[in-house]
Each structure stands twice: as structure tokens, then as C-alpha cells.
Amino acid sequence: MAIVVFADHHQGEIKKAALEAIFYASEWATTQQQEVIAVVIGEVPHPSSLENLGQYGAHRVYYVNSSWLNDFDARLYSLVFREILEQLQAQICVLPHDFNGRALAPYLAAQWQAGLLTGVCSLPESDGSFQKQVFSGKALAWMHVHTARKVITLLPNTFSVKQQDRKATVENWQPSQVKADQRKIRVKELRTTQGRVPLSEASIIVSGGRGLKGPENWGMIEELAKVLGAATACSRPVADAGWRPHHEHVGQTGLTVRPNLYIAIGISGAIQHLAGVNGSKYIVVINKDPEAPFFQAADYGIVGDAFEVVPRLIEAVKKFKGLS
């Protein structure tokens, strides 16, 4: 039996969270002798390159190359998936817990009459339970899905993929039950922030808080992010004040992030902020107040004035990277 994975892509480039989902499915499959099938929906510029998904553990790739499916639509994609799942008589579908995956998974679960578990961070344990973060990262829960059919979304950045030397077979697959005229949502415009690392996929994040006093002081935050190849984020009051765009707001009521390294500058570490970042592998805190609660959640810290520490840190990183 097959485990089917949503290999979400942007203009042919498979998203990092989707590669993780394929790898996750392949780790799961080795314990159950299952085949991993990655489903790529919408046209990609170089279909033959999809065989490289084998490196992440896919045995086969179903390439659904209909131009009318180029724009993501939870309903249409779900109809396509349901047809594939039924054809294969599969029981498990894995999706990345990212923007599109989080929309598609519940829709599909309802239509395919499956149980739904979102944001898991472990393979099924010996008793069949999955681990998942709850209370925005403040606790963990072990959960069981009791239905035979399961739709699972995998929290990004929890599984580090190991590549192997293998190629997948790429097969063109066309839906017979879904047609272009079933589209009810028309995408008018797509705006991607060019050249920036998306927060959800970033392995390093440099984040600034109210301690930075105003938007005019973000130059050094952006420069530190640039030299580290990092994405930038901020605390809620910073986004509320309009110093930074809303999509940079992390925390319990913003984005939850799990980078390898989170550098918090001038952020006090309120419980709501920590909730969104405490899944980070390493946390560095730069704050002038030694009593700032963030230090208790940190691995490394510098008690000092950000306006002095950050420029020196930029120089130190540049030196390390051989940039100066």
C-alpha cells in the first residue's frame, strides 16, 4: 500500500517542508513496507527533474501537469488527491504543515472521510501514537488517530532529511473526476517577496523587539540577517506599531517558527512570544536587561546594549565567513 505525499512546489521548486514530508513518509514506510508516492500538482518547468525526489525517499512521482491546477485551491487539489488515494486504495496521506498543506489537509480529510492530525513532530511510536506540540509549544501531547484513513501534516523543521542515491519514476497522472470548470476561486495576483528567505522555511531567524526603539533602527537587524543568510522576524508590538510588516510577527498569535537558530534582539521574552519560538533548536538573546525573561529560554546570551552588540556581532560573523 502507498503513502501519498503532497509535494507542494513553487514554479517547479519543491518546498523544503514538502521534502521533509516525503522523507518522513519514507521513514514511516520502511517500517511498513509501503511505497511512497509524491504528488506534484500544476506545471513544472523541468518535469524530468522530479525524479530527484527519489533522493528524499519517493518511489514514484505522480505529476498532474494541468495548467488549470497551477494555482493552489484547497477544494480542487483535494478532489485530485481523493481520486488518487481511492485509485491506490491508500490509507495514509502526509502533507507539510505549511500554508497550503494546512488548507488542503482538513479539506481532504473531510472529503476522503479520514481522521486528521495536524502539526505532528514524530513518526508513529510503537503504540501508534503521534507526538504533537500543543498550547503553542508550551506542552507536548501524544495522540491517536482511530480511523483507518489518516491525513497527517508534519511540522516543518522537525525532521532533518537524509538524502540517498536513488531516483523516483515520474508518471503523468490526469484526474478524470475533476475538471477546470469546477474552479470557484480565481487567483488574481501573486506577490512573492523576492530574494528573501520565507520565515517558515528559514533555518536562521534574526528577530527584533521594542527594545530597538523604532523602524529606523532595523538596518542592523537586516544586515545581520543578510550576513547569516537568515530571515527577519519581530515581536507583536513591533508589527502592531507598523515598524515591520504583520507577516514577520512571531509568537502565540503570530507565526510559530522552529529554526535551528533564533536570535532575539531587544525582545523581553513574554510568554506569548516564547510560545511561538521555543521550538527553535538554539536561542541567542541580546538584551540590556539581565532580568529579561528571555534569558531563561536561551542557550546563549549577551547582556548589553543592542546598538553596540549587534554591529560588533555583524563584524564577527563577517570575519568568520571571510567576508571582511
Next chain:
Amino acid sequence: MKVLVCISKTADTTAKISFTADQKSFNESGVQFIINPYDEWYALVRAVELKEQYPDTELHLISVGGPDVEPILRKALAIGGDMAFRVDLQPISIEPVAISIAEHVRQQGYDLIFTGKETIDYNGSGVGGYLAGLLDWPFISLATSFTWDGQIATVEREIDGGREIAEAMLPLVVSCQKGIAEQRIPNMRGIMAARTKPLQVIAAPEKAKENFVSIDHFALPQKKSGVHLIEPGNEEELVRLLHEEARVI
């Protein structure tokens, strides 16, 4: 237009998270409960704004839960809405909530449904999509802007590293997040009015009582071993540690 907003009760963001001795349930003692912020600040407020713009809009609120969600529904009614429904069922996972609401939608008939992006307790982020899937309605998730011109809805949504603007006809399910509206503090008039607005209790459909997903037990994450402080001026040492010890750069 008839609009439904899904409301969930969650523990306050500052609540101390602890579990019963057997680690099987969340310890509710001493915990303050609030309207899930995504439902309140974004879904509800945007719906109230639509009603202000189109006064003939009928705005209903719904929550799936025991009698303990009624104070939460009253609080929500203080912000806006004509009436509220409580489906009498202790929700244990996404599916029963969506199944209960779908049943109500089939009976009442709505044009537009708003949910929050996710709840801040179980972080499922699934009710809106599951509900749309049951109804076979189009679904737009993580909306940061929503407008309706009387015919066509224009919705902006967040995607990885960008934004997408889409147009759709109603009926439609939208999950809402930051940007779509600004938090509102209920005023005295709203609070008084909320007391007398109808709040109807309805029975849950049988299908919603099935066991789809359950929680076995909880645990608190491991505490960090303690922060390694580096003297200001010694930033090169921090870079060395990040490279050699943490191996993250």
C-alpha cells in the same frame, strides 16, 4: 447575506500550563478562559465590520462545547452578532467540531463562514478546512484581508514568502488571521445588549460523537539547561560557539 462566525474557548495566553496527575488532561483549576484570539480579533471583528457596511447582514456565532462556553459566547456577542448557538458536545478533536457546525449550516443556510486561523490550545488549524470540505464549499485559509462588493469576495491570503489575492463567489469559508481586522474592546452598550441576545443550545449530530482522534497523555517540554552568557565585546566568542558547539552557522 447571512454570516456565521465560529468561536472557540481557549485558555488565556498567560495561563500556567499543567496537567492532572495522570498526565491525561489539562489542569483547568485557576485557569482563565478567553475567546480564541484569532476568532475574536480577526474573524469576529471582520464579520461585525461587514454587518456595519451591509446592515441587512444577519450575523450568527457558533461554538461547540459544554455550558462553560456560554460566557465566552456572551463575550463575543458583546463585540457583535445577532445571536449565538452552542452545540452541546465536549469537543475532543477537529472532526466532531466541524461535523457539528456543518449540520447547523445545512439547516440554517449561510453565505459566508469565518473561522480563526487556529486555536491557541490545540493548534489544530483544521476546523475551517474540514467544515468547507464537508459542505463542498470553496475554502480560503489564512486570510489577511477580506472585502465583499455585494457579489464577489476578494481575499488576500498569506503564502510562503508572499501574498496571494483571489476572487471568489459565495458561499465561502475563510480562516482569518492578523491583518484582516483590528482587535476591538467591547463597550458598555455592547455588553448590556449581549445579555439579552438569543443563545440557543442545539444537540450534536450522532456522527459527531464518533472517536476520530484522541489524546493519550501530555508532557511539558524539557527545560533548557541554562543560558551560557558571553561578555559584551566578545561577540567573536559567540560566533565560535554557534559554529563549533551548536553547529548552526
